[in-house]
Amino acid sequence: MSTASPKVGFVSLGCPKATVDSERILTQLRMEGYEIVATYEDADVVVVNTCGFIDSAKAESLEVIGEAIAENGKVIVTGCMGVEEGNIRNVHPSVLAVTGPQQYEQVVNAVHDVIPPKAEHNPLIDLVPPQGIKLTPRHYAYLKISEGCNHRCSFCIIPSMRGDLVSRPVGDVLSEAERLVKAGVKELLVISQDTSAYGVDLKYKMDFWNGQPVKTRMLELCEALSSMGVWVRLHYVYPYPNVDHVIPLMAAGKLLPYLDIPFQHASPKVLKAMKRPAFEDKTLARIKQWREICPELTIRSTFIVGFPGETEEDFQYLLNWLTEAQLDRVGCFQYSPVDGAPANDMDLEIVPDDVKQDRWDRFMAHQQAISAARLQLKIGQEIEVLIDEVDEQGAVGRSYSDAPEIDGNVFIDTTAVKPGDKIKVRVTDADEYDLWAEPV
Numbered sequence: 001m002s003t004a005s006p007k008v009g010f011v012s013l014g015c016p017k018a019t020v021d022s023e024r025i026l027t028q029l030r031m032e033g034y035e036i037v038a039t040y041e042d043a044d045v046v047v048v049n050t051c052g053f054i055d056s057a058k059a060e061s062l063e064v065i066g067e068a069i070a071e072n073g074k075v076i077v078t079g080c081m082g083v084e085e086g087n088i089r090n091v092h093p094s095v096l097a098v099t100g101p102q103q104y105e106q107v108v109n110a111v112h113d114v115i116p117p118k119a120e121h122n123p124l125i126d127l128v129p130p131q132g133i134k135l136t137p138r139h140y141a142y143l144k145i146s147e148g149c150n151h152r153c154s155f156c157i158i159p160s161m162r163g164d165l166v167s168r169p170v171g172d173v174l175s176e177a178e179r180l181v182k183a184g185v186k187e188l189l190v191i192s193q194d195t196s197a198y199g200v201d202l203k204y205k206m207d208f209w210n211g212q213p214v215k216t217r218m219l220e221l222c223e224a225l226s227s228m229g230v231w232v233r234l235h236y237v238y239p240y241p242n243v244d245h246v247i248p249l250m251a252a253g254k255l256l257p258y259l260d261i262p263f264q265h266a267s268p269k270v271l272k273a274m275k276r277p278a279f280e281d282k283t284l285a286r287i288k289q290w291r292e293i294c295p296e297l298t299i300r301s302t303f304i305v306g307f308p309g310e311t312e313e314d315f316q317y318l319l320n321w322l323t324e325a326q327l328d329r330v331g332c333f334q335y336s337p338v339d340g341a342p343a344n345d346m347d348l349e350i351v352p353d354d355v356k357q358d359r360w361d362r363f364m365a366h367q368q369a370i371s372a373a374r375l376q377l378k379i380g381q382e383i384e385v386l387i388d389e390v391d392e393q394g395a396v397g398r399s400y401s402d403a404p405e406i407d408g409n410v411f412i413d414t415t416a417v418k419p420g421d422k423i424k425v426r427v428t429d430a431d432e433y434d435l436w437a438e439p440v
Contacts, residue, residue, distance in 0.1 A: 005035040006115040009043030009072065011064055012135055014051025016191050016235070018079055019135050020144040021102060022049045025078070027132035028108050032117040036133065040071035045096070045114045047107060052081030052161065055336050065092050076110045078103065083161045084339075101162055102147055131176075131183040137388065139420030140187035140231075140404060141180045145173050145221065149193035150200070153264075154275045154343040155304065155335065158193060167199050170216040171207040174224050186420055187231035187386060189403065190221075196238045219245045226254035231386065233403060235260040239283055244290070251294040256400045259290075263301045266321035267314035270307055273348060284324055298401035300329035305363055306356030307335045309348035315359050319366050328374050329407050330367045334360050368432045375408075375430035382440055385410050387421045397423075399435065408433040 012022035046068040050061035082100040097110035148163040199216035250257040385397035395412040425437035
């Protein structure tokens with residue numbers, strides 16, 4: 001009988017929530033004695049975790065599946081695009097199995113069907129790290145606190161793919177966070193579809209962590225995480241009134257003063273058509289109030305231009321709002337219809353592609369000027385930086401204002417550091433996205 005471990009290749013596409021799903025699947029496979037390999041040709045089977053949020057992501061997913069089939073032949077598909085099994089099999093009829101998001105068990109069972117685990121494997125001897133396999137560098141990790149979403153935004157199909165909000169018990173979340181910190185993680189990135197709504201579905205039920213009662217609610221979760229001595233960064237927060245309660249924790253240095261709030265638009269008419277849960281009119285006042293309590297607060301957001309029915313007047317309203325809001329980090333998408341999204345059936349005028357492109361260009365130029373001006377203010381300041389990579393040119397790190405892979409970097413003129421180090425630097429230069437600095 002062969003003693004070689006069965007080998008699985010793994011490709012993870014899409015958002016941080018998909019990364020967490022991938023990490024869970026990989027952890028289970030490692031527990032069962034599978035070896036995870038980096039190339040198609042070394043693998044006995046390849047798992048592709050897909051993204052199905054917008055058309056370009058679906059196209060990329062189909063392309064990667066095709067590549068894996070061509071290189072390896074044995075391919076299992078999972079993730080958000082897995083809810084459209086017919087579409088996948090139309091293009092790639094030879095895929096071995098298709099499962100949707102969070103279906104960890106089904107993915108692992110599909111791997112078993114193709115290549116059974118070694119019978120003699122003993123997970124108690126062949127230990128996987130207790131914090132699991134991480135796809136992120138070892139000094140930061142995503143902490144998923146819930147699945148699904150209770151909102152029904154008209155451009156979005158996430159609730160139909162991932163279901164309504166299901167919060168994880170706060171004791172489980174905090175125990176996972178503690179294991180990650182013990183394993184060397186210096187930054188926890190809290191993610192879910194709607195972080196501000198954490199615990200609503202459980203009626204903020206009391207749970208226990210280290211023998212202490214903790215409510216399953218965003219504020220209590222943040223308070224507990226802030227006691228772990230690492231950076232804690234909040235993603236995908238809606239600007240509900242309960243967010244006001246975590247701002248003092250940021251002002252006190254317990255949480256990173258950073259909020260990722262997907263505003264999507266500012267025009268009340270467009271927001272209404274999008275069925276967004278938070279209304280713009282109070283948002284500017286709320287941002288102002290947050291910055292009064294915590295002046296160093298960084299706000300990142302995403303917006304959609306060219307939504308059906310968006311007029312030039314709506315777009316101008318958005319530009320004026322951006323000037324007023326002075327957001328630090330902003331991404332922008334041109335609206336593209338997603339199969340199954342309610343927006344497709346609305347009786348609204350479609351914005352032509354050339355108009356969408358023109359608005360996107362103007363939006364980006366407008367916001368770049370704001371971002372650049374805000375970064376110029378940091379020149380001369382001393383800030384703490386978490387190092388991500390080091391080469392012969394110097395070190396690349398991130399400040400509290402920078403989430404990995406989506407925000408800017410801080411380039412530091414030193415090689416005397418290693419990934420995961422936190423160091424004090426003085427900012428010497430800035431452009432629209434990045435900072436340059438020297439060690440203090």
